[in-house]
Every structure is written in structure tokens, then in C-alpha cells.
Amino acid sequence: MEGIDFPSMHSRPELFEFEGIPMVHYFTDNWENVRNFKARPDDILIATYPKAGTTWVSYMLDLLYFGNTAPERQTSLPIYMRVPFLESAFPVIPTGVELADNLPTTPRLIKTHLPVQLVPKSFWEQNCRVVYIARNAKDIAVSYFHFDRMNMGQPEPGDWSTFLKNYMDGKSLYGPWYDHVCGYWEKKKTYSNIHYMLFEDMVEDTGREVERLCSFLGLSTPSEEKERIVKSVHFDSMKQNNMTNYSDVKALDFKISPFMRKGKVGDWKNHFTVAQNEQFDELYKQKMKNTTLQFRTEV
Ligand code: A3P
Numbered sequence: 001m002e003g004i005d006f007p008s009m010h011s012r013p014e015l016f017e018f019e020g021i022p023m024v025h026y027f028t029d030n031w032e033n034v035r036n037f038k039a040r041p042d043d044i045l046i047a048t049y050p051k052a053g054t055t056w057v058s059y060m061l062d063l064l065y066f067g068n069t070a071p072e073r074q075t076s077l078p079i080y081m082r083v084p085f086l087e088s089a090f091p092v093i094p095t096g097v098e099l100a101d102n103l104p105t106t107p108r109l110i111k112t113h114l115p116v117q118l119v120p121k122s123f124w125e126q127n128c129r130v131v132y133i134a135r136n137a138k139d140i141a142v143s144y145f146h147f148d149r150m151n152m153g154q155p156e157p158g159d160w161s162t163f164l165k166n167y168m169d170g171k172s173l174y175g176p177w178y179d180h181v182c183g184y185w186e187k188k189k190t191y192s193n194i195h196y197m198l199f200e201d202m203v204e205d206t207g208r209e210v211e212r213l214c215s216f217l218g219l220s221t222p223s224e225e226k227e228r229i230v231k232s233v234h235f236d237s238m239k240q241n242n243m244t245n246y247s248d249v250k251a252l253d254f255k256i257s258p259f260m261r262k263g264k265v266g267d268w269k270n271h272f273t274v275a276q277n278e279q280f281d282e283l284y285k286q287k288m289k290n291t292t293l294q295f296r297t298e299v
Contacts, residue, residue, distance in 0.1 A: 012152060012153075012154065012155055012156045013025055013026060013153065013154075013155060014155065015155050015171070015173060018031075019118055020175075021115060021118065021174060021175040022170075022171055022172065022173055022174070022175055023173065023174070024153075024154070024155060024173060025089075026088060026089055026090055026153060027087045027088060027089070027113075027173075028087075028089075029089040030087070030088075030089040030095045030096070030097060031087075033095070033097045034086060034087045034096070034097060034120060035120055036120070037086065037097055037100070037120040037122060037123075038122055039120065039122040039123040039125075039126045039128050040108065040126060040128075041126045041127060041128065042106060042107040042108075042128075043107060043108045043110055043123065043126070043128045043129075044061065044107050044108070044109050044110070044128065044129045044130075044131060044217075045086075045110050045111075045112060045119070045123050045128055045129070045130045045131070046058055046061065046083065046109060046110065046111045046112070046131050046133070047111075047112050047113070047114070047116075047119070047130055047131070047132045047133075047184060048111075048113060048132065048133045048134070049113065049134070049135075049140060049174060049177055049180040049181060050113050050140075050144055050147070050173065050174055051135065051140050051143035051144045051147060052133045052134055052135040052140060052199055053133045053135060053197075053199040053202060054111055054113075054133065055079060055238070055244060055246075055259075056133075056199075056202065056233060056238070057131060057133050057197065057202075057213075058079055058082075058083040058109065058111055059079055059232070059233050059238060059244050060210060060213065060229060060233050061083075061109050061131070061213070062079065062082050062083060062109060063229045063232055063233070064210075064213070064214065064217070064219060064221060064229065065105070065107065065109070066082075066105060067225070067228075067229065067232075068225070070105070074243065075243070076243075077243065078242075078243050078244075078246070078248060079243060079244050080093075080246070080249075081093075081099065082109065083109045083110065083111050084096045084097075084099035084100040084103065084108075084110055084111065085111050085112070086100065086110050086111065086112040086114070086120075087112060087113070087114055090153070096110075096111075113174050114174075115174065115175060115179060115180050115183050116180075116183035116184050116186075116187050117183065124191060127193055128193065129193050129195070129216070129217065130184075130191075130193060130194045130195070131194075131195050131197065131213070131216070132184045132194055132195070132196050132197065133197045133198070133199060133202075134181045134184075134185075134196065134197070134198055134199070134293075134295070135198070135199035135200070135295075136199070136200060136265070136268075136295040136296060136297045137177050137178070137280075137284065137295065138268035138272065138280065138297050139199070139264075139265060139266070139267055139268050139297070140177055141163075141164055141167050141268065141271075142267050142268050142270075142271045143261065143267075144163075144167065144172065145157055145160060145163045145164070145167075145271075146256075146257040146261055147257070147259075148163065149256050149257055150252055150253045150254065150256040150257040150258075150259070151251060151252050151253075152251045152252075152253065153251045154173065155173060160271060161276070164272075164276060164280075168279070168280065168283055176287075178287040178288060181293060182288075182291050182293060184196065185291060185292075185293045186291075195212070195213065195216040197209060197212075197213070198295070198296075199265070200265050200295065200296045200299050203263070203264070203265050203299055204299045206230050206233065206234070207226065207227070207230045210226050210229060210230055210233075211226065214226070235260065235263035238260055239258070239260035239263075244260075245258070245259055245260050246259040247259075265296070265297070265298055265299045266297060266298045266299075268297065
């Protein structure tokens with residue numbers, strides 16, 4: 001396994017508007033194949049705004065389905081190969097669509113960061129299960145900032161205040177956080193096969209969230225197995241696990257920041273100034289005034 005590399009690690013991609021959303025070419029280059037993706041009824045789509053806990057839930061699902069049946073998978077195949085990133089078209093590894101099309105396992109676990117309106121329509125037509133994970137907007141901002149600093153495949157973040165301003169203006173890759181989390185929340189009203197999870201709930205009680213996930217998926221996983229999974233998906237074990245910590249991805253500079261960084265609720269308090277926090281709260285109130293969706297910024 002070569003790991004994901006980028007041809008020119010020093011030229012970061014630029015954001016441009018695509019279907020109304022700020023994107024980079026790595027996620028639009030294969031667009032026709034993404035749009036026409038043929039989902040199967042038992043596919044499970046893991047959808048998130050970046051940094052909401054995608055890898056965490058991907059690994060939970062992978063262990064729930066394949067933890068016992070395919071032990072070699074656990075030691076030799078990094079999580080990004082087991083759970084293809086649908087819209088990705090990175091150099092060196094196959095596109096997300098190719099990886100998904102060639103997955104030998106059932107169900108296929110597929111990850112996307114696309115906002116709900118850009119999800120390929122076959123997922124809805126096939127009534128696929130969708131697991132959406134949301135995380136509070138402030139911790140996402142902090143996590144996203146550090147991720148952009150260390151990931152040469154992401155646009156240049158600038159300093160913290162520049163990054164935060166762009167994020168508040170909806171000018172981050174994948175667009176406004178507000179629209180993303182509210183889009184999937186609204187979709188639940190007309191499409192019942194969405195399980196909406198919160199990062200903060202997972203931090204508070206991972207076992208309970210694994211339990212809820214099993215109910216949604218119709219799995220009767222034995223309790224000892226669930227306990228084992230809760231241990232395996234703990235932050236410290238995922239950070240140590242080379243199959244889940246992205247350590248082989250050359251585009252990531254771990255000297256700048258680790259991928260498995262802190263895994264906490266409330267790290268925003270170490271980054272936001274008092275003034276930034278006030279401005280953020282003001283905007284947040286406006287943007288979220290029409291939704292019933294609620295987040296905790298501490299647990
Ligand atoms: P931080 O940067 O705040 O530490 P994604 O997988 O969507 O990119 O999300 C990455 C974020 O989820 C990072 O947040 C990472 O540390 C956190 N994370 C990943 N696995 C985790 C786990 N097992 N427990 C808690 N947080 C986890």
C-alpha cells in the first residue's frame with residue numbers, strides 16, 4: 001500500500017464554486033461518475049460535514065459488519081480503502097467510485113461529505129440507509145483549521161482568524177456548516193432511513209451510540225462483541241492503530257498536527273477569543289433560528 005500522495009505537495013488546490021458549493025478539483029474531477037453512481041439497496045452511506053467524526057463511525061460500522069468475518073482486513077487495509085470516499089479522485093489510489101464498485105464485501109460502506117442536495121440520486125431511489133454524523137460548529141471550526149494546516153490536499157487555511165472568518169462566511173470546502181447539518185435534518189422528514197448521530201453524544205457514551213446504531217441497522221450483535229468494539233474505537237486505540245490513523249497518507253504532515261488530534265468536545269474554548277465567540281454566537285442565532293436541531297458545545 002503506497003498511501004495517498006499528491007503530485008505537487010507544495011501547491012494546494014484552490015477553492016472554486018461548484019453547484020453552488022465551494023469545492024476543490026479532487027472532489028469534482030470524477031463528477032459524472034459520482035452523479036451516476038449506482039447505489040445498491042443494502043449500501044450504507046456515511047455522510048458528514050468534514051471533521052464531524054467520519055472516521056470514528058466508519059470504523060464502528062466496519063467492525064460491526066466485518067470485525068469477525070474478515071480479520072485480515074483489520075490488519076492490512078486502511079480504513080480509507082475499506083470505506084471508499086465517494087466523490088474523491090486523488091492521484092495514486094483509485095477514485096472513490098472505482099473503489100466502491102470493486103468492494104468485495106456486502107454491505108458496502110461508503111463515505112461522503114456532499115451536502116444532501118448533491119448526494120447521487122440512486123441512494124435515495126434504492127432507499128439506502130444513511131448514517132449522518134453532526135458535530136457542533138465551533139469544534140468543527142477548530143478541527144477543520146488544524147486539518148487544513150496539515151493536509152496538503154486541502155486549500156490553504158491562513159491563520160486562525162482568517163480561517164474562522166471564511167468558515168463563518170460559508171467559504172470553506174463543502175460550504176456552510178449550517179446548510180449541511182440542517183439539510184440532512186430536514187431530509188429526515190421525508191426520508192426515514194437516516195440515522196442522525198451527534199459527535200457529542202458519542203463522546204458522552206460511545207456504548208449507547210453503538211447500541212442505537214445497531215437498532216437502526218437491524219443488527220443483533222452480541223453484547224461482548226459490542227463491548228470489544230467500544231474499546232477498539234476508543235480515541236487512544238484508533239490513534240495507535242495504523243489502519244485508522246492515516247499514518248501512511250503522504251499528503252498529511254503529522255509534524256504540523258496529527259489526524260487523530262484531540263477527539264474532545266469543547267476544544268474551541270482554547271482557540272476562540274471572547275470577541276470571536278460573541279460574533280460567532282450572533283451569526284449562529286440567525287442561521288439556526290428556523291431549525292429544531294440543537295448542539296452541545298460542552299458535555
Ligand atoms: P479533533 O481534530 O477535534 O481531534 P473526521 O474523521 O470526520 O475527519 O473527524 C476527525 C475528528 O474526529 C478529529 O477531531 C478526530 O480526533 C476525531 N476523532 C476521530 N476518531 C475519534 C475517536 N475514536 N474518539 C473521539 N474523537 C475521534
